[in-house]
Every structure is written in C-alpha cells, then in structure tokens.
C-alpha cells in the first residue's frame with residue numbers, strides 16, 4: 269500500500285492537513301482495491317448483475333421491450349447499443365452500421381428513439397470518422413422519423429460533442445443532446461445553444477471526473493433543477509434524467525406552477541432501476557416517461573462496456589445490489 273509522504277508537503281502541516289492527507293490516501297487505496305476486486309469478477313457474474321439493466325444480446329430484445337413498455341404502460345424508449353470506446357476504424361463503422369440497422373428495424377415506431385455515444389462512433393480513432401458516422405445515423409433517423417440523441421461522455425469529449433451537436437441540430441432539428449449538471453461549465457454551455465430549439469437530456473452525469481465538478485451529489489442535483497429552469501426560460505425542450513424521486517417531484521412542482529406545456533418536457537430513467545411508484549404517478553398525469561434500453565449483439569461487448577463503467581464508478585455495484593433487494597421496475 270502506498271504511504272503518504274508528509275515531508276513532500278510544502279508549508280506548515282497542521283493536524284487538519286494530516287487527517288485530510290490520511291483520509292485522501294485511504295480513499296485512493298480503497299478505490300484501487302475496488303478496481304482490482306472488480307476485475308476479478310467473472311463474466312457470468314457481470315452478466316447476472318447487468319441483466320435487469322440490459323434488454324439482452326439481440327437488437328430484437330430491445331425492440332420487444334420497447335413495444336411492451338409502450339403497449340402496457342404508455343412508456344417511451346430510447347435504444348442504446350452497449351459498446352466499448354473503439355480504437356479501430358472498422359469497429360467504429362461496425363457500431364455505426366448496427367445503429368443504422370436498428371433504425372431500419374424500428375421502422376415507423378414513434379415510441380422509440382436511439383442514443384449514441386461518440387466514443388463508440390470513433391471519437392478516439394478520428395474526429396472526421398466520428399462526425400461522418402454520427403451524421404449518417406442522424407440522417408437515417410430523419411428519413412425514418414426516429415430521433416437521435418447524442419449522449420455525453422468524459423470531459424475530453426465535451427467541446428467536440430457540443431460543436432458537433434450545434435452543426436447537426438441546425439441541419440436536423442430533432443436531434444437531442446445530453447448535458448451533465450455535475451460540471452461547472454454546463455451553465456455556460458447552455459448559452460451556446462442560443463438561437464436554436466435544443467432537446468436536452470439533463471442528468472448529473474455518470475463519468476468520474478475529479479475536477480471541474482460540483483463535489484457533492486446534492487449540489488449536482490440542485491444544479492439540475494436550476495439548469496432545467498434556465499433551459500425552459502430559453503425555450504428548449506428538457507428531458508429530466510434522474511431516479512431521485514425528490515428531484516422528480518420538485519421538477520413536477522415547477523412544471524405545474526409555471527404551466528410548462530407537455531411537449532416541452534419528459535422524464536427519463538434507466539431500465540432496471542426500480543421506480544415503479546413515481547413512474548406510475550407521472551403516467552397518471554399523462555406526462556411522458558422514457559426508459560433507456562441498452563442492448564448488445566454479443567455479451568462480450570456488453571461485458572467489456574459494463575466492466576469499464578463499473579471501474580469508473582464502483583458505486584454502481586452497490587446500487588445494483590440495493591435495486592435487486594428492492595425488486596424490479
């Protein structure tokens with residue numbers, strides 16, 4: 269275990285500094301231990317834990333779940349292909365191709381959209397490749413009347429994602445984007461959307477970014493509500509992506525107080541997170557609710573992606589355990 273070198277500190281060291289150093293050191297080492305332990309988890313167990321959150325290892329599994337949610341509860345969906353950040357051009361094109369086939373297979377269903385990740389579309393292979401893949405998916409979506417949302421990933425992608433979104437939404441106005449309320453910059457990023465009507469999924473953000481973020485979850489969530497209001501004021505469409513019932517209720521109070529028209533908002537949740545009660549309340553009010561439906565074509569792709577997500581945020585394992593104890597959707 270790495271030890272903290274107190275002599276490396278410049279300036280006087282007080283007891284508070286010392287305790288903070290020890291606390292930081294313990295957290296870092298626990299984080300490393302967690303990552304080692306997570307890597308020891310065998311694939312079948314990863315699949316077992318992931319099962320409630322993934323529709324299955326076929327595109328059809330996602331379409332079936334989307335149809336069932338819509339027919340039985342009027343719930344909308346957005347389909348997401350689970351995949352690693354790709355580092356080969358052919359993998360980026362293969363991912364793009366799978367999305368094109370998914371849009372074809374969705375056909376005329378207007379209860380489903382798709383969500384894409386730039387890392388999957390080739391961001392780390394080449395920005396031109398990523399740009400062209402994204403545009404071909406959005407174009408196909410427009411042809412088939414299937415909306416495409418560009419997810420937001422790590423902070424090294426934020427500038428490129430915003431620039432690409434601006435270009436795409438000017439050509440294809442239904443395109444959506446995700447903004448992460450944990451980032452300080454998001455307030456200013458909203459101003460970059462002036463002059464267009466953007467469709468924005470607001471969520472606190474799942475990626476582990478140590479700097480340039482609000483440090484506590486309550487602050488990230490207060491920011492979600494503040495930025496939701498700002499987006500409404502600027503005339504945008506807001507998709508509220510959270511499982512926090514208190515935040516959902518506060519959003520509903522605001523929407524009702526200010527009489528925000530139904531077509532300007534919806535609530536979004538991840539498949540598998542047990543929020544049946546609040547979802548039923550929202551549906552009773554006839555508010556739009558959309559579930560995020562991840563699927564893969566081979567479990568190997570799904571497992572690699574889920575492992576990376578667990579490494580980035582080991583607390584997900586805790587959520588999963590708690591959700592399993594509480595029951596299903």
Ligand SMILES: Cc1cc2nc3c(=O)[nH]c(=O)nc-3n(C[C@H](O)[C@H](O)[C@H](O)COP(=O)(O)OP(=O)(O)OC[C@H]3O[C@@H](n4cnc5c(N)ncnc54)[C@H](O)[C@@H]3O)c2cc1C
Pocket residue numbers: 418419420421446448469471472473474475485509510511512536537538541559560584587588590591
């Ligand atoms: C539709 C949708 C799309 C999203 N797209 C993006 C994106 O593009 N980029 C991005 O960075 N983030 C994305 N997210 C992730 C979002 O930022 C996380 O859901 C967030 O970190 C969890 O925050 P929360 O507001 O639900 O509050 P939390 O306090 O984190 O969660 C509240 C409760 O929800 C449950 N929960 C939350 N997340 C999970 C999970 N992953 N697995 C199991 N249970 C969970 C737990 O029971 C937890 O206690 C998306 C979320 C949704 C709902």
